Amino acid sequence: MCDKQAEKAVNGRQAENTVNGRQAEEAVDVKQVKEVTEAPQKTYRNLITESHVKQALKAQQGSSAQLLSWTVTDFTNKGDNYACVVTSVDVCYHKEGNDRKTSFVVKCNPCRALSIFNEFSTAVFQKEAGYYLELLPLFNAQLSRGGCEPIRAPHCYFAHLTEQEEVIFLGDLRPEGFKMFDRMKGMDKAHAVLVLKELGKLHAASILCQKETSVVLEEKYTYIKKDFQSIIGDVDFKKMLTSEVENSAEIAERIGGYKKVVDWLKDFAPSSSDVFLEQIKKSPPFDVLCHGDCWNNNILFKYDETGVPVDVRLLDFQISRKASPATDLNYFMYTSFNGPERKDNLETFLNVYYESLREVLEAGGTKAEKTSQELREEYHKKNLFGLIMGMMVVPIVVTQAGEVMDLDDITDGDYETLVKEHRERMLKQLDSNPLLRPRLLSIFDEMLEYGVIS
Template sequence: MDYDERMKSCHVLVTEEAVQETLKADKGIKAQLTSWRIEDFTKFGDNYASIVTSVVVSFVLDGVDEQTSYVVKVNPCHGYPNTEGVTNVGFVKEAEFYGKLLPRLNAAMEEASLKTLRFPKYYHSCLEVGKELLFLEDLRRRGFKMYDRRKGLDVAHASLVLEELARLHAASLLLQNKDPEYFQNTLLNRDWANTFDGAIDVDAMFGGHFDNTVAMLEKIGGYETSIQWIQSTKPNIREILTEQLEPSKYHVVCHGDAWNNNCLFRYNEGVPEEVMFVDLQLNHRVSFGNDLNYFLYTSLTGDVRKPNLDALLETYRGHFNAAMEAGGAGGEGRLSEAEVLQEFRNLNVLGALFNMMIIGAILMEPEDVPDFQMKGKDEDFEKIIEEMRVKSLDMIDTNPLMRPRFLSVFDELMETGLIPK
């Protein structure tokens, strides 16, 4: 089933009943729905674990005709019944974040006289397996838009993201201090790779990308020690990911998928002044170093990340400490400059892993991105990996963005000592 066909299948899942429930949650019970229509605005390559579309709604409120719109995340309709459980867990995690966790996080922020966290408003969800829907605020109506994923974020954009990650992380600790039992027995305590009860073969998923990275480095030449490091790390992927679950002082609620495709920005005369986070299907509770590594090694080019790293980490630390201080946390709740840098460095292996996993998809033209929807057969996944390998190898010579973006990560991690020189 191609992308356009799948979009049509997804449209069927968006029901008038769901639209009415969304309108009621947004405008109140007096709002009377008069008409609605689906209006697609995303394209192939923008969506991975779900399909994202929008609904334009006409209604009458207090005798006045009005119109609004909502963003709708929909079951991806990939046609593989045996992976519907994986899809459902992602929707459940996101719905629980918006519907249950976020109000508590925002209450903790408001109690500290801080602004609430920057996420779209949540209105309605359907979590029936195979029919999942999630209705959210259409941030386009407030001027937010996606940044071109193929361009690395500059310092101004990256600083906004790090400020908001810091506030999210701090809010979770303020909530934990207020209600220590809240985070027990929750999906948040599973690393994203362990969320799906074995339905995803993590070793195969990462292993294929590791092999592709080795092929790319071999083609470029001169990175023999990086190749050896990748090959020695590959058998330990699951262990590396599982280690991140160990409780520590640095455990917070992480976004889990913090790269520039999941950040929307609002501008004032071309200058970014506000960020909103979207796509919370992989949110989980681990070290803040997870989000920092994921974001900094997938969403910035080396020539921005390396010379500005200390300043960017200090931006994160400053806003984290400010939130903790406003929330009444003592000195133990604050992070020192050395602690932030050390925890970031301790988890640099995750930055390398996720860079290897998504760098090709980030830099490809939208029409060239393989279909990453979860498949039901091993040979389907192997076909995707092989398609990525062929396209990524070609991009080394044909896409001027690929080689410097790809190699900068290995160059930096050799300088820091994670990868032997």
């Protein structure tokens, strides 16, 4: 097919270049022929194939559904996703004598030139596909036996995990009214309660599943053990965290009045990666399979006619890990809230989470091994993890879509430039973005109050 297209292009070009009745063969546009015959550049869009669509459609609608046509339709904004590209596929199909329509949300490898992101993308796709296709069914079967509702997450219909070609087809929740909460606003109590109940259920289900088998979950499902450090390497991981902490120190210094915070962060930066790894170590009996990335962009809500959130879906299990549930709680609290909403409602939030955890455990025939007070103590033991994640994520959360750094054209030789530009963007936001300063300062104030920064 490609050869015939090339021949057609040549012939067309020859016909257009007749001079004095003679065909000017020397005028054939070699570049045009080359463009026709060369394979297209790999992009996230051409990772999606008709075979993938057919398999997802069969999983969703049954083997009698016949694919008629499909179209890739982008719908997310720059800044909504980082480790992957999220798009959608609109499908027309025939079933039981009728032509019908459906759609899928599709997560794709972003096909970036920077090798560190390619390695990260491959690992997180393995983790997420495993979570959707193996762990969630395992957890939901356990919940069903206890008479509990399944975990609220989209259904996964198909995953293709060939390295650097990864795609995952998920159910499209938009027609049901689910949408992302505006990350710029900071989450409120009504939204948080829905999330925390679901986190409690998720964590409890993992505890119940682990109790029913002598096989350690992360040994059977080895992708659970992959984390930032193992994915991107010790050296790059240390550089990344050190840079993020130094950025926050410079911001605090620019703001003024936070000398104690500045000095502490500068001292802390070189050891931040070691502390991070210590914070996410398993700490029995507070061991659960965490979501790992529970923040505003990875949660969808459904609303009633008055705008009150009534339902929730958890998304993006790309960096799930076995760790203390307090890491999920701290991650959520210090990435998705303005300071007053987090601090004023903390007791309520922890109570909601604990009661959900306890109820599911008891429905499964197991008592919670720790009290609500011990959970509070564990939460504060992991505040340092919340501080680290807050410093990393908050500047991204409050960045407007038009100001988000474009990672698509950055190569390995540009990595140091990437780090420098990220710092410059953060510092620039101090003056141009009214959301960054109060969000970060509220975190610093709490860490001073809790004695984390001392």
